[in-house]
C-alpha cells in the first residue's frame with residue numbers, strides 16, 4: 001500500500017458520487033436503526049487522515065470513537081495481524097487455548113493500576129466486558145444491586161442499556177431493562193455550579209457524599225454488589241468529575257464490601273495522557289473494564305482485577321465463542337508495544353496542551369463555548385446559548401455538519417447533545433490537529 005498523504009484535501013463535494021451510490025445501497029440493504037455520523041464511505045486510513053472512496057482526505061478527530069488510538073492500520077499491528085491470521089484464525093480459547101490470550105492477560109495485569117496478584121478475562125466488545133464485570137462482582141459479593149451514574153454510557157446490550165443513562169437513542173423503546181440497576185448523581189462540575197452551587201462544583205468529596213447518601217438510603221450497601229463508573233465520562237460529555245469524587249466513592253465501596261468497577265473502555269490505553277484515566281485520580285479500582293483502544297480496531301475487550309475477585313466465578317462460568325480471538329490478541333500485543341515503545345502516553349499529554357491552549361483562546365473570545373474540558377487526547381467543548389448555561393444542541397449540530405463538509409471528522413456527545421468531542425489518533429501531526437481546530441474556529445465564527 002502506498003503511504004497515505006497526511007493532508008486535508010477535498011476532491012469532490014462531501015459526499016462525492018461514489019459515497020452517494022453507497023448511501024443509496026446502504027438505505028436499501030442495512031437496517032435504518034444503524035446510523036452514520038459521516039456521509040462518506042472510508043477507503044483507507046493512516047496517521048491523522050481518513051481517505052474516502054472519492055479521494056477526499058479528511059482530518060480524523062474521532063479515531064472511530066477512541067479506538068484507533070495508535071493510528072489506523074498501525075504498522076506493527078498490521079504485521080502482527082498478518083502473521084497470526086496466516087497461522088490460525090480461531091480455535092476457541094475454551095477449546096484449544098493459545099499463547100496470545102495469555103500474553104494479553106499478562107500485559108493487562110501488568111499495565112492496569114494496582115500491584116497485587118491479578119487476573120484478566122477477554123471478550124469481544126465493551127458491553128460484553130461490562131456485563132462480565134457485573135457477573136463477577138455478583139458472584140464475589142453474593143449481592144445483586146448495581147449502581148451507575150447520571151450521564152453514564154456502558155453499552156447497548158440489555159444489562160448495559162439499563163446501566164446507560166440516556167434514553168434517546170440508546171434505550172428508547174427497547175425495554176424492559178435488567179432489574180436491580182440504580183442511578184446515582186454524578187459530579188459534573190460545569191452543571192453542578194448551576195444546580196448545586198460553587199461548592200458542589202469544586203468539592204468532589206461533597207458530590208460523592210450526595211451519591212453515597214443515595215446508595216446508602218435507596219439501595220443499601222448490604223444489597224449492593226457493584227458501583228460502575230467511567231473515570232471520565234465518554235458519551236455523557238467528557239465529564240471530568242471534581243477532584244476527590246472518585247477516591248471518596250472508592251473508599252466507601254471498600255468500607256462496604258461493594259466492588260468498584262472502572263469502565264475505562266473509552267479512557268484506557270494512553271487516551272487521557274496516562275495509560276489508564278484512574279491514574280490521574282490516584283485510585284486503584286477493584287475491576288477495570290477495557291476495550292476500544294486495546295487492539296487498534298480489532299474487536300477485543302477485557303475485565304482485569306485482583307485474583308480474589310476475578311477467580312470467584314466457577315470454572316466454565318466465564319467465556320464465549322470468540323472472546324480473546326487470536327487475531328485480536330495479536331493486534332492488542334502490537335498495540336500495547338506501540339504505545340509503550342512510541343512514548344504515546346506522553347504524546348497524548350502533549351495533544352492536551354495543544355488543544356486546550358487553542359480551545360481556551362477560542363473560549364475567551366466566544367461566550368457560546370461554555371466549557372473546555374477533558375484530558376489527554378480526549379477533549380471536548382460544551383456549547384451553550386451565549387453567556388448562559390443553556391445547552392445549544394442546534395449550534396453543535398450545525399458546527400459538526402459544517403466541519404464534515406470541510407473535511408474534518410468530529411463527533412458530538414453529551415446528554416443534551418451540545419458537546420463537541422475530539423478523539424484524535426495519537427499519531428496525528430501537530431499541524432493537522434491545529435489545522436482542524438482552525439477550520440472549526442472559522443466555521444464557528446460564521447455561524
Ligand SMILES: *Cc1c(COP(=O)(O)O)cnc(C)c1O
Pocket residue numbers: 124125126127128130153154155156230234235263264265266291292
Ligand atoms: C463504547 C463504550 C462501551 C461499549 O462498548 P462496545 O464495544 O460498543 O460494546 C462501554 N463503556 C464505555 C465507557 C464506552 O465508551
